[in-house]
Amino acid sequence: MRRFDIVTLESPNRAPLRIEGFLFGEENTKGPSIAIVGAMSGDHVNQLYVASGLVDYLRTKEEEGKIIGKILVIPAVNAYALNMGEKFWPLDKTDINMMFPGYHQGETTQRIAARLFDTLKGYDYGVILEGRRDQGMCLPYVKMIQSGYEDLECAKDLGMNFIHYRPHEPVETAMLQYNWQLWETKAFSIVFGKNGTIDQRDSEEVHTALVRFLSKRGMLKFSVFEGKQSNIIDPHKITLLKASRAGIFISKVRCGTHVEKGERLGKIIDALSGEKLEKIISPCEGIVTCQYSHPLIFQNSIAFRIASVEICCQIIN
Numbered sequence: 001m002r003r004f005d006i007v008t009l010e011s012p013n014r015a016p017l018r019i020e021g022f023l024f025g026e027e028n029t030k031g032p033s034i035a036i037v038g039a040m041s042g043d044h045v046n047q048l049y050v051a052s053g054l055v056d057y058l059r060t061k062e063e064e065g066k067i068i069g070k071i072l073v074i075p076a077v078n079a080y081a082l083n084m085g086e087k088f089w090p091l092d093k094t095d096i097n098m099m100f101p102g103y104h105q106g107e108t109t110q111r112i113a114a115r116l117f118d119t120l121k122g123y124d125y126g127v128i129l130e131g132r133r134d135q136g137m138c139l140p141y142v143k144m145i146q147s148g149y150e151d152l153e154c155a156k157d158l159g160m161n162f163i164h165y166r167p168h169e170p171v172e173t174a175m176l177q178y179n180w181q182l183w184e185t186k187a188f189s190i191v192f193g194k195n196g197t198i199d200q201r202d203s204e205e206v207h208t209a210l211v212r213f214l215s216k217r218g219m220l221k222f223s224v225f226e227g228k229q230s231n232i233i234d235p236h237k238i239t240l241l242k243a244s245r246a247g248i249f250i251s252k253v254r255c256g257t258h259v260e261k262g263e264r265l266g267k268i269i270d271a272l273s274g275e276k277l278e279k280i281i282s283p284c285e286g287i288v289t290c291q292y293s294h295p296l297i298f299q300n301s302i303a304f305r306i307a308s309v310e311i312c313c314q315i316i317n
Contacts, residue, residue: 001024001055002022003020003021003023004020004023006019006021006074006115006116006119007019007115009080017080019077019079019116021073022058022072022073022074022075023070023072024059024070024073025062025067025068025069025070025219026070031068031069031218032068032124032125032217032218033070033122033124034070034071034125034213034214034217034219035119035123035127036073036074036126036127036129037051037074037116037127037128037176038050038051038052038073038075038076038077039075039076039077039129040077040078040095040096040176041081041088041096041131041195042078042080042081042085045082045197045198046131046194046198046202046203048075048076048082050129050203050206050210051075053207054073054207055073057211066220066221066222067219067220067221069219071214072119074116089108089109092107092108092109094107095109096112097175098174098175099113100117100174100176100178100179100180102114102116102117117176117179117180120176120180120185122185123185124186125154125186125187126185126186126187127188127189127210128176128177128187128188128189128190129206130143130189130190130192131193131195132191132195132290135292135294135301136194136291136293137194137255137290137291137293138291139161139192140160140190140202140205140206140209141160141162141233142155142160142162142188142189142190142191143164143190143191144163144177144188144189145166145169145177145181146165147178147181147182149181149184150181150186152165152232154188154217156230157213158212159209159226159228160209160227160228160230161231162289162307163231164191164233165232165233166235190206190209192205194293212227231307237307238305238306238308239286239307239308240302241282242301242302242303243268243292243297243298243301243302243303244268244278245268245277245278246268246298247269247270247271247297248268248271249268249294249295250267250269251292251303251304252267253266253288253304255288255289255290255291256287256289258285258287259282260285261283262281262282263281263282264282265281265282265288265303265304266280266304267279285308286308290302290304290305291304291305292304
């Protein structure tokens, strides 16, 4: 294992801020290569946890001589925000994952993105460990945007339940996954957990999926158990249930629960009087893939996302 600095920022009042990488295998190998990027936001603690656990796991496998090719793991990109308890870059509140491919002469986060992207270019595969960008929690899923350079087939090797495969939005052209794909890396994201917390069950699922992918793509010299047959989720047919009132949000179900049409999913009560303001009822049969994770909900916030049963039965062959 080689541990090295990708970016070093000097500070007048504290130790230098570093983005560190952990490289396993042969640096100049002709074998397969992959880069795995962890926390890009200060509240992506679960992503940091999975990435650091993978570093420890790969260290052991390298000592056993079971690594082929090149594996790079970057546990944290925004270490400054993690240290300060902030979501974005603390000095100007910018999101590093909105700065790609970066600019070497630009603002601090643009320069960080540029240095990071220089390191990531040229890998065969790229995985981004992401948290949600809203106040929600979700089942772990693969996010793959349609850039014209994506490879849906390789995402199947993770063996995860869901692949969210959709056209890219204009704002995503400044994000890592889109730019990585343009540079011919087979890149995708794994979205999981609740921001600011560690979920052991989700972490174990994502760790296992990553090990499975490394084995199936020829970077680990041992066999693994097969995963699930992934369901391709059409985003246009996911049902969004929004809160009609603000108040205290009480959920009656968990992510992953199969619900029937007409089933009660939760309620909203008045934060001061305790009056029941709204019963949230499922309009369809399906699986709850995401739900609001904060006890106080705002009007029009998305309380639940439900993938209908007929969508979930579209198995990749």
